Amino acid sequence: MTEKTDVLVIGGGVIGVCSAYFLAQRGCAVTLVERGEVCSGSSYGNSGLIVPSHSVPLAAPGVLSQGLRWLLDPVSPFYIKPRLDLDLVRWLWWFQQASRVAPMRKGIPVLRDLSNASLELYRGLADRGELEFGFRQKGWLQIFRSESLLAKALAEARLLREFGLESTLLDTERVREMEPNVHPSIIAGIHYPDDAHLIPHRFVHQMAAAARRAGAVFRTGTEVLEMKTSRTRVTRVVTTRGDLRPEQVVLAAGSWSPRVARTVGLDVPVQPAKGYSVTVKAPATTPRVPLMLAEAKVAATPMGDKLRFGGTLELAGLDLSVNLPRVRAILRAARDHLAGMKELDLHEIWRGLRPLTPDGLPFIGRTRKWNNLMLATGHSTIGISLGPVTGSLISEMAAGEAVSQDLSRLEPERFQ
Ligand SMILES: Cc1cc2nc3c(=O)[nH]c(=O)nc-3n(C[C@H](O)[C@H](O)[C@H](O)COP(=O)(O)OP(=O)(O)OC[C@H]3O[C@@H](n4cnc5c(N)ncnc54)[C@H](O)[C@@H]3O)c2cc1C
Structure with a gap:
């Protein structure tokens, strides 16, 4: 059976759901297909941070060499699984090229503008009161135990300030005023006041419900197997539950996007980067503001009656196995940076692919x-931050309107 639809969105993560929401708000007939449940990919258990402060692209000087130095460390926060994979080799080469100072600096205003626009949309969604997803704007506090890491983070803070992103250096006393339960070994903090946080799965499910109310149709348990083309257009999308004939298609399948794109001869260089989170019942010493435990690169986000620790970045392909030593390293980081983290009441261990x-x-x-x-x-480490702005831009494009951001550096075929 073949069904007609205006816009077909592939993938029910934060990006697909936000796209469906903004498309439906514009009156498009939108169908979203998701092979599992809504929010069953990397949008589920992440750290929930909305972070204009992350406007320095991940591809930055020193990142790859640090990853290579950590290759033999079983609990390092960044790891590349050694393997003979030509896509990975090519991807690493491009990453190295993009990590030079000039391209990295060109990326900062792009991410800053997208993040700020997204934050504005989040504020609007939270203020209207229609959705409640634990949105709080209390900033984001990095805490440090070593002078060397503090110096690196201060250099990044200076760089971000050049682009208008403010932060404050806090001495131990001021860190304690903001966050009384930090470990005595913490020597300083950097606070980014504009950042915010939310409960990610609650946000995605509420947006999905709002999209449905606006007329979007969601088909879960429906996997896209391939797309068929004729001349310059995608004409048919073959799924496990029948074919669809959309006027327009939005591919928002996260780490699985390259597989779907390949069926129409498109090369989308996205590498899955596994990360873990450990969610516990909020202990009495739960932080008031979201923290970055800098030495371990672990984020600690208060989420209502829960507290979530998230971290590690493993380039290991589409592999969702759980590496317990890395999970334990996240919990050790919690104990090393915060008081009262010895006896934690586990809620969930999770992994996802950025x-x-x-x-x-x-x-x-x-x-x-x-x-x-x-x-x-390809929203990398900031898909939650950029969900609303991406959805809104997609809806502008689909409607044939002028797009409200400069997308020239986000061009899908820029690596071809
Ligand atoms: C530990 C961790 C912490 C993170 N913390 C943050 C943070 O604090 N802030 C932030 O901004 N970002 C964070 N991220 C990154 C963020 O989670 C991702 O960038 C974001 O979730 C990507 O969303 P997505 O919709 O593109 O992908 P996903 O959420 O993975 O959704 C893709 C969906 O497509 C579906 N799909 C795949 N193939 C098909 C197919 N063939 N047919 C139909 N459906 C298909 C999948 O089932 C999946 O549901 C974190 C990630 C991790 C792992």
């Missing part, structure tokens, strides 16, 4: 090869 692009910028836009296919993927 869709990483070689230059740390997402792919958002229409493809040149197929003019009714849009990509909304």
Whole structure:
């Protein structure tokens, strides 16, 4: 059976759901297909941070060499699984090119503008009171135990300030005023006041419900197997539950986007980067503001009656196995940086795959090869931050309106 639809969104993570929401708000007939349940990919158990402060792209000087130095450390926060995979080799080469100072600096205003626009949309969604997803804007506090890491973070804070992103250096006393339960070994903190946080799965499910109320149709348990084309267009999308004939297609399948794109000859260089989170019942010493435990690169986010620790970045392909030593390293970091973290009441251990692009910028836009296919993927470590702005931009594009951000650096085929 073949069914007609205006816009078909592939993938029910934060990016697909936000796209469906904004498309439906504009009156498009939108269908979203998701092979599992809504929010069953990397949008579920992440750290829930909305972070303009993360506007330095992941591809930055020193990141790759640090990853290579950590190769033999079983509990390092960044790890590349050694393997003979040509896609990975090519991706690492592009990553290295993008990590030079000049391209890295060009990426900062792009991510800053997207993050700020997204934060504004989040504020609007929270203020209207229609959705309640634990949105709080209390900033984000990095805490340090070593002078060397503090110096590196201060250099990054200076760089971000050049681009208008403010932060404050706090001595031990002021860190304690903001967060009384930090460990005595903490020597300083850097506070980014504009950052915010939320409960990610609650946000995605509430947006999905709002999209449905606006007319979007959600089909879960429906996997896209391939797309079929004719001339310059995608004409048919073959799924496990029948074929669809959309006018336009939005590919928002996170780390699985390359597989779907390959069926129409498109090469989308996204590498899955596994991360873990450990969610516990909030102890009495739960932080008031979201923290970055800098030495371990672990985020600690208060989420209502829960507290979530998230971290590690493993380039190991589409592998969702759990590496327990890395999970334990996250909990050790919690004990090393915060008081009262010895006896934690576990709620959930989770892992997810961040869709990483070689230059740390997402792919958002229409493809040149197929003019009714849009990509909304590759949101790397900041997909929650950028969900609403991506959805809104996709809806502008689908409606044929002028797009409100400069998308030239986010071009889907920029690596071809
Ligand atoms: C530990 C960790 C912490 C993080 N913390 C943060 C944070 O604090 N702030 C932040 O901004 N970001 C954070 N991120 C990154 C963020 O989670 C991702 O960037 C974001 O979730 C990507 O969303 P997505 O919709 O592109 O992908 P996903 O959420 O993975 O969704 C893709 C969906 O597509 C579906 N799909 C795949 N193939 C098909 C197919 N063929 N047919 C139909 N459906 C398909 C999948 O089932 C999946 O549900 C974190 C990630 C991790 C792992």
